Amino acid sequence: MSINYQQSTNNSPMIAVHGLEKRLGDQEILRGIELDVAHGETLAIIGRSGGGKSVLLKHLIGLMRPNAGEIWIEGQNIIDMSERQLAAIRQKVGILFQGSALFDSMTVAENIAFPLREAGERDPQVLRKRVSEMLEVMELQGEEEKMPVNLSGGMKKRVGLARSIIRQPSCILYDEPTSGLDPVVSDSINKLIRRLQQRLGVTGIVVTHDMKNAFHVADRIAYLHDGRIYFHGTPAELRSSDDQLIQDFLLGRSERENL
Amino acid sequence: MFARIFNAFGRPLLRFIQYLGEVVMLAADTFQSLFTHRLRWKLFLNQVVEIGLLSQLVVVITGGFTGAVFSAQTYFQFHKIGMGSATGAVVSVALMRELGPVLTALMVIGRVGASMSAEIGTMKVTEQIDALRALAVYPTDYLVVPRALAMMVSMPLLVAECIAVGIAVGYFVAISLLEINGTYYMANMVRWTRSRDIIMGLSKAFCFGILIVFISCHKGLTAREGAVGVGRATTEAVVNASLAVLISNFFLTMTLNIIYPAGYQ
16 A cells, blocks of 8 residues: 555644654653644654654654654654655755764865756856855855854854755754854844744754754744653743653753762 | 573674665665665766765775786796796786776775765764755765765776886886886786786676765765774774675676686686
């Protein structure tokens, strides 16, 4: 039975996850994730480090395969798709990696232009124009000839983001976009994510444990705990929740008192 | 009892079979991509420069000194039975059928195979390969196909170069240092060397190129756990590719000898 069929994208969510399970060795990382993300919405997934947030994000773009469950992107179940079939989905969904994952043998400009080149754009003038537009949006003018090794963490994130959005995907997945950055650069990344959502109507999923980042960018927040979505609601609902676990996470309280 | 025997022999054997399967699958995927997807010419030409052009010095030195020492050793033995002038024939046939392909392959493994697995392995552990996939680029198309094609083109040329230099230096050593008569040397060499000898050498070169590129790329693509993993992948790529070349050389010799028999017939 084939379960890959096209549904109406207006009524269906941009991304829907049902019963997603993932084991790595003996460890159960995800134990039945249920998640919906509507078109144009930004969802923040928060949770403890090592809790499976990045693993969940990698499943959404087919970089990891689950042991069970379904992932629907704009009405298409991506679970049974081959690596080549996933290419069409990956043109719609961009990802910003935690470590930026820039190609270290290419300059900043070559990194940003890479998705366009691979899509068949050969005109150097068009490529230059699109790259300089991206550099302007990311406030990276004059850095185009630098190699990734010579960039700071914040610059790498912005180049990574430029590379993800140059092909204008309808959804962007952000893996810890502000981790390891100083508060000012973090704030500029938060504003950038918000701007992309407001100006271009891009759907976003932001995986983070930085609560300031989550509250700044998210329309809804999902709290991942013990391999399941423990809480799902608006930032205001999360703040007003009297659940002990959530309050501990929000306030940064450790469960272990006697260390 | 059975469990202990299985653990001792079965598990490594299964792992080995799985490893062979993975390498063969990578090769099948690459050949499929080669015929069904567009070739990235710039990457291919870069790899031809990396594998072919930049290996020149290593291959010339290997061929030259192998030809020189083989010429000298053959002369020392043959001279005792008054067959010194047959040295040229032995040097030429041995370089074409065995020494040229095997020694060039071992040098290319050290120079190119190691760098391929290290480069791809580093891309793997720094999520650059995931980034390629996320940007809708199939890693085999982008990383393996240009390298495989460049290797298939470059290896026969490198081996031909190694053989030519080996024969030339062997001739020089024989004529100027060992005082063999040049006319007899050349006459014997031309008489005993057949076109099938060079075809056999180049066929081996092509097969070794395929072995080297897929073993090295596979090790890079499956590298894990940071810098240590990349180091391990590189070492294993060099060791596995060297063993594969040496072992397959015997079977290639036996098989190709049926098609291209040795000797004056």
